[in-house]
Amino acid sequence: MCQDPTRRALILTVLATGACVASSRSSVAEEDLPGSNERPQKADVLVFSEGEHAGEVIKPQDLKVGGPPVRAWPKDPRTSVIRKGSRLNEVLVVKLDPAELDEETRSRAAGGVVAYSVICVHTGCPITAWVKAANSDKDVFKCVCHNSEYDPRQSAQVIFGPAPRRLPALPLEPDDGPLTVAATFVGKVGAQQAR
Amino acid sequence: MALKQWLLSGLLASTCLVSIAAAGPIENYSPVTAERLKNPEPGNWMHYRRTYDGQGYSPLDQINTSNVKNLTPVWTFSTGVIEGHEAPPIINNGVMFVATPSGQVIALNAKTGDEYWRYKRQLPEDLFQLHPTNRGVGLWQDKVYLATTDDHVVALEAKTGKVVWDTKVQDYKKGQYLTLMPLVVDGKVIVGGSGGELGVRGYVVAYDAETGKELWRTFTIPGTGEPGNETWSGDDWKTGGGSAWMTGNYDPDTKTVYWGTGNAAPWPGDTHSGDNLYTSSVLALDPDSGKMKTYFQYHQNDSWDWDEVDAPMLVDLQKDGRTIKSLIHPGRNAIFWVLERKPDSIKYVAGWPFVHTDVWKGIEPESGKPIVDPAHKPVIGKRVEFCPSLWGGKDWPSAAYSQKTGLVYVPANENFCGGFTGEKVPLVAGQLWLGTKPEDIGLTPRPGATHFGELQAWDPATGKKAWSHNFPKSQLFGSVTATAGDLIFVGGTNDRMFRAFHAKTGELLWEQKTNSGIMAMPIAYEVDGTQYIAVQSGWGVDAQRIQDGLVGKVPGLENNVPQGGVVWVFAVKK
Numbered sequence: 001m002c003q004d005p006t007r008r009a010l011i012l013t014v015l016a017t018g019a020c021v022a023s024s025r026s027s028v029a030e031e032d033l034p035g036s037n038e039r040p041q042k043a044d045v046l047v048f049s050e051g052e053h054a055g056e057v058i059k060p061q062d063l064k065v066g067g068p069p070v071r072a073w074p075k076d077p078r079t080s081v082i083r084k085g086s087r088l089n090e091v092l093v094v095k096l097d098p099a100e101l102d103e104e105t106r107s108r109a110a111g112g113v114v115a116y117s118v119i120c121v122h123t124g125c126p127i128t129a130w131v132k133a134a135n136s137d138k139d140v141f142k143c144v145c146h147n148s149e150y151d152p153r154q155s156a157q158v159i160f161g162p163a164p165r166r167l168p169a170l171p172l173e174p175d176d177g178p179l180t181v182a183a184t185f186v187g188k189v190g191a192q193q194a195r
Numbered sequence: 196m197a198l199k200q201w202l203l204s205g206l207l208a209s210t211c212l213v214s215i216a217a218a219g220p221i222e223n224y225s226p227v228t229a230e231r232l233k234n235p236e237p238g239n240w241m242h243y244r245r246t247y248d249g250q251g252y253s254p255l256d257q258i259n260t261s262n263v264k265n266l267t268p269v270w271t272f273s274t275g276v277i278e279g280h281e282a283p284p285i286i287n288n289g290v291m292f293v294a295t296p297s298g299q300v301i302a303l304n305a306k307t308g309d310e311y312w313r314y315k316r317q318l319p320e321d322l323f324q325l326h327p328t329n330r331g332v333g334l335w336q337d338k339v340y341l342a343t344t345d346d347h348v349v350a351l352e353a354k355t356g357k358v359v360w361d362t363k364v365q366d367y368k369k370g371q372y373l374t375l376m377p378l379v380v381d382g383k384v385i386v387g388g389s390g391g392e393l394g395v396r397g398y399v400v401a402y403d404a405e406t407g408k409e410l411w412r413t414f415t416i417p418g419t420g421e422p423g424n425e426t427w428s429g430d431d432w433k434t435g436g437g438s439a440w441m442t443g444n445y446d447p448d449t450k451t452v453y454w455g456t457g458n459a460a461p462w463p464g465d466t467h468s469g470d471n472l473y474t475s476s477v478l479a480l481d482p483d484s485g486k487m488k489t490y491f492q493y494h495q496n497d498s499w500d501w502d503e504v505d506a507p508m509l510v511d512l513q514k515d516g517r518t519i520k521s522l523i524h525p526g527r528n529a530i531f532w533v534l535e536r537k538p539d540s541i542k543y544v545a546g547w548p549f550v551h552t553d554v555w556k557g558i559e560p561e562s563g564k565p566i567v568d569p570a571h572k573p574v575i576g577k578r579v580e581f582c583p584s585l586w587g588g589k590d591w592p593s594a595a596y597s598q599k600t601g602l603v604y605v606p607a608n609e610n611f612c613g614g615f616t617g618e619k620v621p622l623v624a625g626q627l628w629l630g631t632k633p634e635d636i637g638l639t640p641r642p643g644a645t646h647f648g649e650l651q652a653w654d655p656a657t658g659k660k661a662w663s664h665n666f667p668k669s670q671l672f673g674s675v676t677a678t679a680g681d682l683i684f685v686g687g688t689n690d691r692m693f694r695a696f697h698a699k700t701g702e703l704l705w706e707q708k709t710n711s712g713i714m715a716m717p718i719a720y721e722v723d724g725t726q727y728i729a730v731q732s733g734w735g736v737d738a739q740r741i742q743d744g745l746v747g748k749v750p751g752l753e754n755n756v757p758q759g760g761v762v763w764v765f766a767v768k769k
Contacts (some may be wrong), residue, residue: 087321123278123324126626129634134746144633145325146735147743162277162739162758190320 036085039189040074040170044181046115047082049073049090055082057178060113063095067139068130069152070094071118074170074181088189090118091170092127092141092152093179100153108171108186110179115170116141116156117189122148122163124191134160141167164192219311221302221354225288227334229381233447238721240286241334242442243376244593245718248509249444251595252677253719257726258767259680263695263705265768266728270308274301274760280733282331282376283674283716284762289723290353293731293762294329294376298343301762302356305729306722308764312356316343322367323625325392328736330442331376333384335404342373342386348402350384360407364388370395370625376442380452380482383410387439391457391502394628397437399454399478401485411485415439415456415473423472431467434622436460437474441504441591449538451488452480453509453522457502461630462585463573463617464498471496475503477522477534479541491541494528494565498573499554500585500629501527507534508596508603514544514656523655525549525594525605527587530558530565533655547658549651550588550609551641554581575617575630584613584638586741590672592687593716597677600698602661604675604683605651610644611670611741613637638744647749648688650675652701662701668751672738674716684728686713689742689753693717693730693763709763712756714738725766733760 046058049071053062058072069092074083083089098112105114118126125145133140133149140159141150148161156167168187173180225231227241235241237254244251258266274280274295282294284305291305298316303309318324324344332351333340338359339351346367350359364386365371370393378385383401391397397415402408415437417423424432436459443454459467459474476492493503507522512533514521522534522541529552533545543563548555556566571581586608594605615631622628640647648671652661666688673687681698691712695705712734720727734756745752 087323119321123327124320124322125325126323128627129632131634134743142634144627146739161743162735164277191322191324 032085033081035076035079035081036083038083039089039184040083040091040181041076042181042183043077044074044083045077046072046091046093046179046181047075049084058093059178060095060111060176063093063113065095065097065112067094067096069141072115087126088117088119091115092118094152096153102154105153105155108169108182110172110174111176113172113179114152115172115179116150116152116167117170117185119190120145120148120163121165121167121190121192122146122161219302219355221290221311224290224337224354226336227287228336232379239288240283240718240720243283243331243378244444247445247447249506249593250508250510250598251593251675251716252598254679255719255721255726256679257721258678258682258719258728260682260697260704262767263680263682266695266705266707266765267768268707268763269727269766270764272301272303272308272310272762274299274733274762276733276760277735277758278733279328279714279735279738280731280760281328281715281736282731283718284729284731285332285334286718286720287334291729292332292339294331294341295760296327296329296735298329298341298345300332300339300341300351300356303762305720305727314341314351314356316345316349318345319367324372325627326374326389326736328374330374333377333379335379335382335384338404340377340379340384340404342375342377344372344374346371346373348373348377348384348386348407350404350407362402362407362409364400368625374440378442378445378452379404380445383482385443385452385482387441387443387454389438389440391436391438391460392627392629393625394434394460394622395438396433396435397439397456399439399443399480399485401482413480413485413487415478417472426470426472428468434460435467435471435474438502439504441506444506444509445482446509446536450482451536452482453506453536454478454480455504455506457504458497458500461620461628462498462500462615463575463630464496465574465617466619466630467496469496475501475528477503477507477524477541479536488538489540491534491543491563493524493526493530493532499528499581501587503527505591505593507532508594509536510596510655512656519544521655523596523603525589525603525607527590528565529583529588530555531653531658545658549605549653550583550607550649552582552588573615573617575619578614578616580612580614580637580639582612582641583608584611585636586611586737590737592672592714593674595675595677595683597698599679599681601654601656602652602698603655604677605653606671606673606675606685606687607649607651608647608670609649610641610647612639612641638741640745640748650683650685650696664696664701664703668749668753670738670741672741673713676717676719678719684717684730686715686717686730686732687738688712689756691732691756693732707765710757710761711759712738728765729762731760731762734758
């Protein structure tokens with residue numbers, strides 16, 4: 001089967017850099033640092049969570065328009081603590097054509113760059129795929145556990161699968177500098193709880 | 196009214212509402228003894244498959260082929276939970292225990308549907324649930340036992356739902372979780388771990404039913420120095436899969452538990468060379484010590500994700516002029532297995548493909564080893580196609596055996612093939628580790644396929660198919676139950692139907708559309724002289740995955756099956 005190069009790129013990035021994630025996660029002392037478990041906060045910067053640039057601050061020019069997304073941790077610039085103490089803090093960052101974004105999404109973007117929680121709100125799996133949507137030709141986020149799809153151009157609303165609500169967005173400062181968090185997550189991070 | 200006083204009133208009212216909503220506690224509860232588990236009353240369903248032998252057969256015959264057309268819902272109960280509801284309602288003398296995804300247990304009056312109590316597991320918010328489901332609760336004395344997806348075993352007081360003990364099994368953050376119904380044998384609560392896609396080492400573990408103390412743990416993949424470890428290369432055994440995530444069956448006469456094990460991990464066989472004992476096998480275990488008595492491996496060096504976790508049925512089979520103490524297992528690997536269970540060995544008796552497969556060239560007659568066609572065995576760096584698909588000829592949903600007809604009823608999937616490209620992938624604890632990209636998994640209908648789901652009836656003594664019922668637009672992904680009324684009950688299709696078939700002829704006798712799709716196991720029970728049929732409707736997990744994989748490939752496929760669990764209870768209209 002011929003593979004979509006952007007999809008392949010994201011997956012390879014995710015898988016090939018898993019060891020980096022693992023090694024960083026093995027550092028218990030680092031995870032215990034004050035603030036590492038706290039959700040992203042205003043003025044945090046975003047750093048790559050995996051790959052050869054893991055830990056480096058992400059700038060808009062590091063990203064290619066149209067994706068694939070990268071996975072990122074928030075980092076407190078004052079203490080240099082990376083908030084990787086909880087998997088609920090990790091985000092997907094993708095650069096899109098600003099003209100494709102709806103008004104709400106554009107208001108949270110840095111240029112065309114948008115950020116969302118990596119945790120699927122259905123059962124808490126990580127979102128790992130950037131693929132053509134089931135019902136259109138657009139590339140979208142996909143949680144391969146149960147096939148939920150989210151469109152990052154429309155506040156990550158659900159366009160396929162069992163997920164009950166959109167992904168929480170992480171608003172970014174609308175400038176060209178390092179990607180900086182403008183506000184806390186919009187919406188509850190993590191899977192829904194039954195009743 | 197002062198604000199403070201108003202708030203207090205509100206809180207008190209809430210408390211009262213909770214009390215009013217539940218009819219409990221249960222006043223007259225029948226303690227579950229070893230003898231009752233060994234010989235359950237006909238009207239009860241206290242095991243996963245009603246009896247230790249795993250046959251999924253009820254001796255009740257009040258509902259039968261002549262009156263099933265009058266079967267009608269008598270009560271329903273919404274669980275309030277989404278995703279795949281896979282548990283059979285468990286019945287003990289008029290009390291029904293229902294387990295749901297997200298670790299809930301609901302105790303109901305089996306006659307009226309009134310709620311006694313509900314236990315809600317407070318799952319961690321960072322939990323990664325690949326298979327968000329639960330397959331039921333085990334019973335012993337005055338307690339109810341639940342295995343959870345955050346990897347705990349919990350004992351509840353049967354009358355009230357209060358937690359008696361809560362034992363952590365392993366760490367959910369490392370991909371360990373539990374989805375099965377505990378098997379209870381003589382005061383021991385036995386469970387097996389899930390997580391084969393996450394780089395775990397499978398195991399079966401027993402806890403003291405009174406205290407929750409661990410009694411023994413047997414790994415399904417032998418460690419260094421243990422028999423069978425030589426079938427692994429290097430350290431592959433440490434993360435080799437072999438999950439044990441379905442309930443085992445039990446032979447009280449020989450005190451032997453039979454447990455099915457999962458596939459080797461990751462999927463491509465060339466990432467874990469060797470036969471890979473004891474993956475894709477049935478293990479014979481001593482319930483007192485956990486010691487492995489013997490085993491049979493259904494196929495070696497699994498490369499297709501074909502776990503064999505549905506434990507084989509124990510059947511006294513009349514074949515060739517003698518009674519064979521058999522193990523019967525329609526496998527995910529597409530082979531219908533007939534084995535003989537002996538004290539020190541499990542012998543191959545017969546095997547045949549029950550759906551189309553291009554993977555096997557045959558079976559070695561003495562050893563029972565299937566002979567693989569390497570052209571259809573996935574490897575690293577190359578896309579390989581194979582039939583049936585990775586969901587196999589029959590996945591975890593259970594077959595049933597009727598003691599009246601002598602037939603085995605199989606929820607089969609025919610005409611599905613699939614494939615993937617193997618990739619060498621580093622393991623990250625707690626993350627998917629398949630050996631391929633998950634979105635690269637193919638599901639392809641065979642050219643010219645006229646149907647997919649197929650309810651089959653086989654004579655295990657002769658290997659002849661007695662009848663089959665085909666489903667043109669749907670997979671069949673639900674467990675089967677047989678009754679002495681010569682009825683076969685099954686859901687499993689994406690049209691939300693629950694159906695009854697004539698056990699002897701396969702004639703469709705009755706059907707009822709439900710709220711969602713049915714993956715769970717139907718049961719039969721009796722209260723105050725009335726027979727009921729019960730099942731949970733609630734689509735999700737792999738039934739949903741198959742359906743999503745067929746979008747655009749099967750014209751007219753129903754792809755809009757609503758989720759949400761409901762317990763349905765039926766009786767014959769008088």
